[in-house]
Amino acid sequence: MSAKAIGFEMNKPVLAVEGLTVSFDGFKAVDDLNLYLDRNEVRVVIGPNGAGKTTLLDLICGKTRATAGSIRFKGQELTRKAEYQIVRAGVGRKFQTPSIYEALTVFENLEMSYPAGRKVLGALLFKRSAEVIARVEQVAAEIFLAERLHSEAGLLSHGQKQWLEIGMLLMQDPELLMLDEPVAGMSVSERGQTAELLKRISRNRSVLVIEHDMDFVKSIAHKVTVLHQGRVLAEGSMDAVQSNPKVIEVYLGH
Numbered sequence: 001m002s003a004k005a006i007g008f009e010m011n012k013p014v015l016a017v018e019g020l021t022v023s024f025d026g027f028k029a030v031d032d033l034n035l036y037l038d039r040n041e042v043r044v045v046i047g048p049n050g051a052g053k054t055t056l057l058d059l060i061c062g063k064t065r066a067t068a069g070s071i072r073f074k075g076q077e078l079t080r081k082a083e084y085q086i087v088r089a090g091v092g093r094k095f096q097t098p099s100i101y102e103a104l105t106v107f108e109n110l111e112m113s114y115p116a117g118r119k120v121l122g123a124l125l126f127k128r129s130a131e132v133i134a135r136v137e138q139v140a141a142e143i144f145l146a147e148r149l150h151s152e153a154g155l156l157s158h159g160q161k162q163w164l165e166i167g168m169l170l171m172q173d174p175e176l177l178m179l180d181e182p183v184a185g186m187s188v189s190e191r192g193q194t195a196e197l198l199k200r201i202s203r204n205r206s207v208l209v210i211e212h213d214m215d216f217v218k219s220i221a222h223k224v225t226v227l228h229q230g231r232v233l234a235e236g237s238m239d240a241v242q243s244n245p246k247v248i249e250v251y252l253g254h
């Protein structure tokens, strides 16, 4: 590819969702949705309960199959791929409740998230383990758990467990990281640290976040998309969205 062509690829949205629809027994949880995400962008999706936010993430990560529409990630169509193929393509997704192994240490949880399948011959095993250890230490520092590497994950605070799960996703170095309500149940100081973490990790990846905490949204969002009844009700800067009468009526006014 020429430098010019690569430049063009870099300017295109990393994720392009078009006409996305999913119907559950005739009920459209996501309805003809369009969404474009840039490289290194932090996008926050807000909206009332039942708006289709979690379903949107389910569709992107392949957990739910679309009824219609397309999801292109770096030009590749995702709607017909299996979940593991979507992970391999570079999409990581964090669910609302942390799914870490409580009986294992922080180190072990991170270690087992290191991508498998990078075929290494026996002779290179030592080199590989050094590489894994270095990566675990780097990620642990990023998620504020460097001092807790050898603690059992079950002993961490709720917020630290959430960070550990983000760390497990970072081990795979995804180009798109999706997080569903990452600061729910966190203390004020943990929320501040999570905002710092997301800003830092978006320097070389895109982040799609669902969140209700408006102070948190304001501190991280480049752009906000408001969903309502499976459709985009409004999209733009936090200020524009917050002063939009339609958004106040269906969401912020409550």
Ligand SMILES: Nc1ncnc2c1ncn2[C@@H]1O[C@H](COP(=O)(O)OP(=O)(O)O)[C@@H](O)[C@H]1O
Binding pocket: 024, 029, 047, 048, 049, 050, 051, 052, 053, 054, 055, 056
């Ligand atoms: N697998 C499913 N089967 C039937 N209805 C579903 C399913 N998943 C979600 N829904 C419905 O779709 C709507 C959107 O849900 P959801 O995406 O979880 O909303 P949000 O995350 O914005 O609160 C809700 O009315 C929900 O009940």
Ligand SMILES: [Mg+2]
Binding pocket: 053, 054, 055
């Ligand atoms: Mg939800």
